[in-house]
Amino acid sequence: MPWTREQLAQRAARELRDGYYVNLGIGIPTLVANYIPPDMKVVLQSENGMLGMGPFPYEGEEDPDLINAGKQTITELPTTSYFSSADSFAMIRGGHIDLSILGAMEVSEQGDLANWMVPGKMVKGMGGAMDLVAGAKRIVVVMEHTAKDGTPKLKPRCELPLTGSRVVDMVITDLAVFARTDRRSRFKLIELAPDVTLDEVRAKTTAQVDY
């Protein structure tokens, strides 16, 4: 059975390490915050200028001056700090963020990432995604294994415009997990979702990966 959205987030949470500073993208990556092990200290960065993001507020306690990068209301923690957008991206670009977990439309076998625009559709902009993939120490992508029409998303090369070139370290899909030791190596299948077969993954992956 392929992993559900919640299970994907749980699997991605296993990439967290004690003491990490982490930036989570919008969508499934945001759910990873729900699965931080209680005995682990992980500090969440929000690129609109906050380190130490707390949970969503209780109803009636929303503060319009306190939002995350997805523009959702959130709360602060005793450890929270705030800073400007320039400081926030200096932190990101400067390699101080240990891990960023992001969604993707396509990932190439070289680890190129495309997640910001589809030609012919209204382009909304890349936001902070290009800065994150260029700056964070480790990039984990969480995505469906295939697009809605069944097309593989882990493919020889990205057809969509890139967010970053050779930036992805790990790909977690609803069917399997692929990892590589460095950004020059090939991805290797390291895990299958329960009851998903190697044949199914091979059939739905056009990228050259090691099995």
Added chain:
Amino acid sequence: MAGASKVYPNAKAALDGIVADGMTIMCGGFGLCGIPENLILALRDTGVRNLTVISNNAGVDGQGLGLLLETRQIKKMISSYVGENREFERQFLAGELEIEFNPQGTLAERIRAGGAGIYGFYTKTGAGTVVAEGKETRVVDGQTYILETGLTADIALVKAWKGDTEGNLVYRKTARNFNPVMATAARITVAEVEHLVEPGELDPDCIHTPGIYVKRIIQGERYVKAIEQRTVRKRGVA
């Protein structure tokens, strides 16, 4: 008292005589968080047109910069993300509005550089993507960097939580965002604050924007402080 007062009675007065057609205007805020609501309304009411607006986002329909889109006062946006605005989409698809997308961190750093007198900087962000097209690149230790140039503006409109009559500003929580860098990068920075106080009331060690950057300051007449994505958790749930 030496020196003219920076304090203006309201947003309309603060923009009087300084805005004109065709200007480049920086506008603080992330989404609707920390936007200069009163100054945007006043800018709309001046009727100036053909503006180039540098702002991370473009507001939403009927709020923030969405108001200046409705009145067609904006010719071009320099932004990182504009996904929340239907009027924006309509004007863009009709070819009535130009957009220059910048990665968010590149946008912030271009503004910082502009305010700090730095011509440009080399960054990894966007290397190997459409953002790099037409830009000088440099390879150092196997890593490709692209040259991005500083940004400045005629006017910056910023919003802070508290400010004193000298123009010293303090922001609150994530409403800080682009406001402090933009305050440094315009020929004339106009600030609006929720609380205008006398000198000495702000802790000098905790000022985010020193008054040198602020030419005019007002206490905002009215704040809506809209929330785009109201998200809550249930009580009793961890």
